[in-house]
Amino acid sequence: MPHSTAAVDRDDIELQLLLQAIYLQFHYDFRSYAGASLKRRVMTAKERFGCATVSQLQDKVLHDPTVFPALLDLLTIQVSDMFRDPPYFLALRGLVLPVLRTYPSLKLWVAGCSSGEEAYSLAILLREEGLLDRAMIYATDINPNALRLAQEGVFDIAKLDGFAANHRGAGGTTPLSDHFTAAYGRAVFDQSLKDHIIFADHSLATDSVFAEVQLVSCRNVLIYFDRALQDRALGLFREALCRKGFLGLGSKESLRFSSHSDAFADLDAQRRIFQKAAD
Amino acid sequence: MGTATDTAAQAAMPDGRPVDAVVIGASAGGVEALLELLPVLRPGLSAPVLVVLHLPRNRPSLLTGLFAPRCALRVREAADNEPVRGGTIYFAPPDYHLLVDRGPRLALSDDDLVHFSRPSIDVLFESAADVYRQRLLGVVLTGASADGAAGLRAVRRRGGITFVQRPDTAYSPVMPASAASHCEPGHVLPLATIAQQLSALAPPTPPPGRREGS
Numbered sequence: 001m002p003h004s005t006a007a008v009d010r011d012d013i014e015l016q017l018l019l020q021a022i023y024l025q026f027h028y029d030f031r032s033y034a035g036a037s038l039k040r041r042v043m044t045a046k047e048r049f050g051c052a053t054v055s056q057l058q059d060k061v062l063h064d065p066t067v068f069p070a071l072l073d074l075l076t077i078q079v080s081d082m083f084r085d086p087p088y089f090l091a092l093r094g095l096v097l098p099v100l101r102t103y104p105s106l107k108l109w110v111a112g113c114s115s116g117e118e119a120y121s122l123a124i125l126l127r128e129e130g131l132l133d134r135a136m137i138y139a140t141d142i143n144p145n146a147l148r149l150a151q152e153g154v155f156d157i158a159k160l161d162g163f164a165a166n167h168r169g170a171g172g173t174t175p176l177s178d179h180f181t182a183a184y185g186r187a188v189f190d191q192s193l194k195d196h197i198i199f200a201d202h203s204l205a206t207d208s209v210f211a212e213v214q215l216v217s218c219r220n221v222l223i224y225f226d227r228a229l230q231d232r233a234l235g236l237f238r239e240a241l242c243r244k245g246f247l248g249l250g251s252k253e254s255l256r257f258s259s260h261s262d263a264f265a266d267l268d269a270q271r272r273i274f275q276k277a278a279d
Numbered sequence: 280m281g282t283a284t285d286t287a288a289q290a291a292m293p294d295g296r297p298v299d300a301v302v303i304g305a306s307a308g309g310v311e312a313l314l315e316l317l318p319v320l321r322p323g324l325s326a327p328v329l330v331v332l333h334l335p336r337n338r339p340s341l342l343t344g345l346f347a348p349r350c351a352l353r354v355r356e357a358a359d360n361e362p363v364r365g366g367t368i369y370f371a372p373p374d375y376h377l378l379v380d381r382g383p384r385l386a387l388s389d390d391d392l393v394h395f396s397r398p399s400i401d402v403l404f405e406s407a408a409d410v411y412r413q414r415l416l417g418v419v420l421t422g423a424s425a426d427g428a429a430g431l432r433a434v435r436r437r438g439g440i441t442f443v444q445r446p447d448t449a450y451s452p453v454m455p456a457s458a459a460s461h462c463e464p465g466h467v468l469p470l471a472t473i474a475q476q477l478s479a480l481a482p483p484t485p486p487p488g489r490r491e492g493s
Contacts, residue, residue: 012409034380035380037386037388040388040406041390223359227384252372253359254358
């Protein structure tokens with residue numbers, strides 16, 4: 001039963017070759033993603049495309065132009081909820097927005113926005129607090145399909161009950177239905193929200209900072225990165241944030257194992273909201 | 280690949296097979312089963328113990344508070360990117376998959392549910408089998424889920440050690456029954472016997488001067 005004792009598994013060799021091929025051909029860099037999660041996604045993709053091995057998948061990726069966009073979706077698109085983890089938004093409302101209110105204009109960055117739920121949640125929160133008119137939300141992702149979905153801002157009305165419950169948990173002061181138009185089983189977010197969101201292509205692995213912002217919200221993105229790439233991303237956030245700017249992470253993400261941990265102080269440790277140190 | 284960070288002797292089976300990590304999966308009835316199993320683990324255990332217990336996804340877990348006072352080993356909720364330390368019991372947090380990555384380090388993900396579960400036993404076992412290979416020990420306990428069978432198969436395929444709770448002694452027999460066909464012969468056992476085997480991985484008295492730091 002015990003077999004290969006080689007230093008590197010064949011699966012891992014094939015995985016590294018695939019990531020290298022993707023980088024060289026398409027300039028998407030997955031080589032610093034957390035190995036175990038990425039491997040699981042690649043193995044799922046391998047089956048989805050009917051390939052016996054990762055090498056076969058690599059062959060398809062390089063020679064069939066329809067395959068890479070679909071693979072990119074499998075590797076990156078993360079279905080989320082509106083106001084996911086309501087206590088996070090409640091803490092933003094109570095602790096962060098009162099400070100943001102003191103700025104004449106606001107720039108916020110949702111990094112790794114996927115299909116846009118977090119950006120729209122933030123826009124609704126800002127509107128309820130009377131801050132949307134002076135705010136611009138940059139919502140970035142590496143996947144063009146995700147950005148297109150986010151820009152459309154359409155969601156399945158069947159998800160509405162869950163979203164509304166989350167919204168209430170986040171201290172919502174308006175009915176969620178004030179913010180979208182429903183028809184034919186689908187709902188579309190209001191143009192007045194979209195006017196304050198810029199969806200843009202940006203890679204935390206390869207791009208640099210593009211604006212100074214008062215809040216970065218990047219939740220459940222860093223867990224997919226290895227330590228070096230986590231550090232790179234946190235370095236970008238540190239650089240993008242203004243003095244005493246705010247950083248929100250996912251409920252199980254921390255700065256504990258990062259080289260940037262000293263640059264931030266806990267604002268609400270439980271809700272993973274941090275504030276950039278003064279210097 | 281050794282994970283022992285302190286002076287504890289290498290964990291090993293009675294037949295000498297070394298164990299660098301233990302993974303345990305449980306679902307319905309799992310809290311009671313784990314209360315029988317984890318407190319008997321000896322403080323000198325050099326291996327980490329990684330546990331997935333299916334829980335409601337929308338509530339904070341109370342497991343560390345429940346188990347810490349009853350266990351000789353350190354008990355914590357797994358954090359992303361945390362280096363894996365021997366002599367520590369890690370519980371997967373609710374609504375996240377727990378994986379082992381190279382290092383070895385812990386990793387979390389919020390990928391899709393597997394067998395309607397997040398955390399999933401298969402996800403933990405398969406990733407741990409990749410890292411620890413034949414030096415991994417996997418245990419599937421009570422549950423009413425199909426989760427765990429593929430994970431245990433992955434452990435076995437790598438040459439790891441496998442245990443399954445004997446289904447007719449489990450609170451819910453479904454999960455151990457579906458995992459049993461992937462278990463090594465003679466290792467489908469009542470919980471008390473599995474507890475004895477895991478306890479015997481470490482010497483009966485803790486070695487002197489076990490460090491708490493680093």
